[in-house]
Amino acid sequence: MKQAIALTVNGDVYEVLISPNQTLLEVLRDKLGLTGTKKGCDLGACGACSVLLDGEAYLSCLMLAVDAVGKEIVTIEGLSEGGDLHPIQKSFVELGGLQCGFCTPGIVMTAKAILDEEPQPTEESVKKKMAGNLCRCTGYKKVIESVMSASGRMGGKQ
Ligand code: FES
Ligand code: FES
Known part of the structure; x- marks a missing residue:
């Protein structure tokens, strides 16, 4: 059964329909099109999927998207400012x-x-x-x- 959630990513709020077992990595890449975050091992072993949640680094392949509701998520796409690289x-x-x-x-x-x-x-x-x-x-x-x-x-x- 699908579930509607709102995720705050790089300062924007996205309303998405997801399956409760979908990881944050899957939702970022497949639902929001933020493919800068990479899927390496998908097992928590490589760090390619690291994103910030409320300023701390998390492995998005190990986190359910529903658990990221209410957090400020920052991906690589959100790091540059006004077209300037960080x-x-x-x-x-x-x-x-x-x-x-x-x-x-x-x-x-x-x-x-x-x-x-x-x-x-x-x-x-x-x-x-x-x-x-x-x-x-x-x-x-x-x-x-x-x-x-x-x-x-x-x-x-x-
Ligand atoms: S994809 Fe390797 S730790 Fe998440
Ligand atoms: S895996 Fe190629 S630059 Fe790190």
């Missing part, structure tokens, strides 16, 4: 923190949550907090460098 995105582009890019939206959203909580983290802290985001291409060095650079360019402010 400083985290700029750092990834400039430092080559990505190759195929499949993991990148999840990594960038996790980085946003990290830097909001800890504006000037140590490299060790970033590595630890980023441990749930897997990348098959980069070897992580450039990813960590990009997050550290973003921290610097944001001057401790998000």
Whole structure:
């Protein structure tokens, strides 16, 4: 049986008809067309589906869409402002923190949550907090460098 819910995503309210067992990832991608959030493992193991809920990073493949009702959801599509890339995105582009890019939206959203909580983290802290985001291409060095650079360019402010 379908259920009508309202989700707040990137500041917009979307009313959608969903099945109660649909994940937030499925609804974002298949119902709202927000395909920036990636489906990797669909099992909670890779971090490709990371989005922010009330400022914290969550794996959208492990969350039912109904459980996201009433939360402020932010996806990669909501990070840039007025057509300008977010400083985290700029750092990834400039430092080559990505190759195929499949993991990148999840990594960038996790980085946003990290830097909001800890504006000037140590490299060790970033590595630890980023441990749930897997990348098959980069070897992580450039990813960590990009997050550290973003921290610097944001001057401790998000
Ligand atoms: S797709 Fe959600 S953790 Fe891999
Ligand atoms: S850039 Fe290809 S999986 Fe991370």
